[in-house]
Amino acid sequence: MTIKGRGVQSIEVGGRILTALAAEGHPMMLRDLAQKSDLTPAQAHAYLLSFRRLGLVEQDDAGRYRIGPFALNLGIVRMYSFDPLKIATQHLSQLSEETGMMAMIVVLGTRGPTVIYVEEGASQLHVNVRAGTHYSMMGTASGRVFAAYLPQKMVRDYVDSELKEGPSQFMVGAPTSIRQIEASNENVRATGFATTEGVPVPGIHAVSAPVFDHTGQIQLVITLIGPAGRLTTATDGPYVTATLAFCARISSSLGYDPNAERPGTPGASTGPGRQRRQARTAQRPTTA
Structure with a gap:
């Protein structure tokens, strides 16, 4: 679906990280996630830091990133709001x-x-x-x-x-x-x-x-x-x-x-x- 109009580029770039995490389906290391998102590790790390603060992403003890609880809540709300x-x-x-x-x-x-x-x-x-x-x-x-x-x-x-x-x-x-x-x-x-x-x-x-x-x-x-x-x-x-x-x-x-x-x-x-x-x-x- 194509949505016309001017958006916020940084949000759309960050969205590539969330898309990669969702598509992969399991925790990912920074380098792999950055590669999947077409970003440098430094760029990906900055976005991931903000996402962690929001609860969209979380990091396990091994340093791998995965979808966070806030993202899960958003998904649940989405599912229950569509009949x-x-x-x-x-x-x-x-x-x-x-x-x-x-x-x-x-x-x-x-x-x-x-x-x-x-x-x-x-x-x-x-x-x-x-x-x-x-x-x-x-x-x-x-x-x-x-x-x-x-x-x-x-x-x-x-x-x-x-x-x-x-x-x-x-x-x-x-x-x-x-x-x-x-x-x-x-x-x-x-x-x-x-x-x-x-x-x-x-x-x-x-x-x-x-x-x-x-x-x-x-x-x-x-x-x-x-x-x-x-x-x-x-x-x-x-x-x-x-x-x-x-x-x-x-x-x-x-x-x-x-x-x-x-x-x-x-x-x-x-x-x-x-x-x-x-x-x-x-x-x-x-x-x-």
Whole structure:
């Protein structure tokens, strides 16, 4: 993001030190930190002295520097002041306008993936998509994204419930076998998104991708839907790319680091396809 206007150069130079410390992720010696910040050791030391006084940086007994308690407090305030639903809702219109497609926010409800917000696109769809629409965990793109990044015991419970209920007018997407989860999850985690083509609604395509918080936990899914003749699902196509880029921006604003290792979190340690490397997702309701 480019911010126009005159700033304070010394603050921006000092910011390079904090950026280097945050990127490295562990305590650093002065010479290494200075090199990473493109400063001389003497220059870096002067900034570090001020940062130590402010609590932005601290020094251990071995002389190594690391992020200090005040910086941690700032990070915590940042994380708790950003609500994922609020951020996604505020910006979803941009994705819809950029792609010309219908865009929606899907969260995990008591009965499974549930639409809570919809932005109409320029492409007119003869479908009824509204807040409260319930999606199948495995029969829709949105559901498959949740299935890839939720605890698998939880996913199995949702799928078992769908299978017990069977096809329903209150749920979009037919329930599928629990055995299909593993293959789907592997693909979604490798690419960072899921798609559907003409299923469950003929002539409608969908692209879905996850939004993560600072802990690497999936918070919601962003989904684009559109007519098959316009919305393509190619991996490097404009709609997949736009959805992934949007989700990467929202995740980043929530403090998500796609490169962080998170053992024990399904798929999160791989950074959902590294969010595609930071983005190089009375008529019948449609798929999502």
